[in-house]
Amino acid sequence: MSTFWRSSRTVFVLIVASVMLLLSACGQNKGGAATAPADPNKPLAGKRIALIMEFNTGTFSQQYVQGVTEEVKKFGGELTTFVAENKKEKMASLLESAVNQHFDVILTDHGTADVLQNGIQKAVERKIPVVVFDADIQIPGVTVLSQDDASMAKVTLDQLKKDVGGKGNIVKVWVAGFAPMERRQTEYAKFMSENPDIKEIATFGTAENPALDAQSQMEAVLKQYPKGQIAAVWTAWDEFAKGAARAIQQAGRNEIKLYGIDMSDEDLQMIQDKNNPWVASAAVDPKDIGRIQVRYAYQKLHGDQTEDSVVLKSVLVSQDSLPDKQISTDELSQYVKGWGESKQGIADWMKDYGVE
Known part of the structure; x- marks a missing residue:
């Protein structure tokens, strides 16, 4: 086999490999959500959202994440979730990492002021919107959600x-x-x-x-x-x-x-x-908590003025108010007034994203 042929074949293999690698890279997307194509009617689509959780123990946390995920999807966003496994140092580190990765929005779930304060302050200084759930944070420009x-x-x-x-x-x-x-x-x-x-x-x-x-x-x-x-x-x-x-x-x-x-x-x-x-x-419906948190995050991205403190209204679910047949929380609103129907955080412009 000639030297020329061997060289030509090597070049051809390298070109094919490069093309395959490029195609493979184009098909990947961190966070599992596809980046939405450019749409003049949906300018906020494709934003990268980080959710920093102190823990994800139990079904309440799972349903909360489900609410966050569903609402981010409506806006065409890309969600990445980080879990600190009840370790304070790890939560602080994950928050710092999210800031350094320049996420478009940062959401936090639980945590304490001493763990979150520095990271959230850095995010604010870098103009990254932050919405906190269930942590005692008092930083101007940061919206804090809490249950009553x-x-x-x-x-x-x-x-x-x-x-x-x-x-x-x-x-x-x-x-x-x-x-x-x-x-x-x-x-x-x-x-x-x-x-x-x-x-x-x-x-x-x-x-x-x-x-x-x-x-x-x-x-x-x-x-x-x-x-x-x-x-x-x-x-x-x-x-x-x-x-x-x-x-x-x-x-x-x-x-x-x-x-x-x-x-x-x-x-x-x-x-x-x-x-x-x-x-x-x-x-409070845990899915609603997640949905509301995302809505306030997108209000910030849209340039809306948002409250520093948002209190989520609760209901009492008692055994004697429930039917004999087994139901899920998705059906609970039929028996408990005010469950899973919160419109908190919804702005008129969100209709363009299917949020209403």
Whole structure:
């Protein structure tokens, strides 16, 4: 074989390989969402959105992410999700990385001010819009979404008081260090001071494996306090409620009623079970939370003036308001007024993107 032929064949192979590599690269897209083609009617399409989560434990978080994903898709955006797995340093690092990668928008889920402050400040300085959910951040230009935690705690505690006749021993499952938990605890402390005939006999809770830990801890409390010595359990998070409810049900302690905060499909299934102690929960549709957060992010991209603080309204979902047939949270609005129908954050111009 001649030297000329060998050289020509090598050049041909290199050209083919380069073309294939180029075609392959053109077909890839980080975040799993296709970048929308240029459309003069949809100038905000194709934006890169970063979601920084402290954790994604449980079905509530999964449904929240679903809401974010669905709304970003309507706007033609590209979503990339980063999860810190309950590690503060990792969340700060992920936020810093998102800023350095010049995402068009940054969304955060939970976290604390000491973890998020520096990264969010850098994002603002670089003109990157930021919308925060459930963290105590006070930086001009940053919109912070929060559930009405005081109201959620109050309505569940009032229901507990009504059901136990205003007196009895109760157990609290709660953990410090999270802005929504702290706000719920403030309302709980107020309630306890106003109701001296209701006594707290045990309290526990951790953010690490919360449901499993709550179940284990509740099992120990049940052994310590025999039947008739516990009237109710109040939990500040649905992950706690799931674990504590399982322990109570498995122990056959049907005299105990349980009250929670937050709602997911898994939670709803438990509340609909007449043999389950979990009888009521105050909640905002987790999908709605995700949708609303995205809407405010796109308002910022559009140049709209946005509030610094947005409070999400909750509803009380009680066992006696639900049908006998099993339903999902998608059907809950048929039985609970105000569920999953929030129009918060919607601007008229969003109709062009199918958001209305």
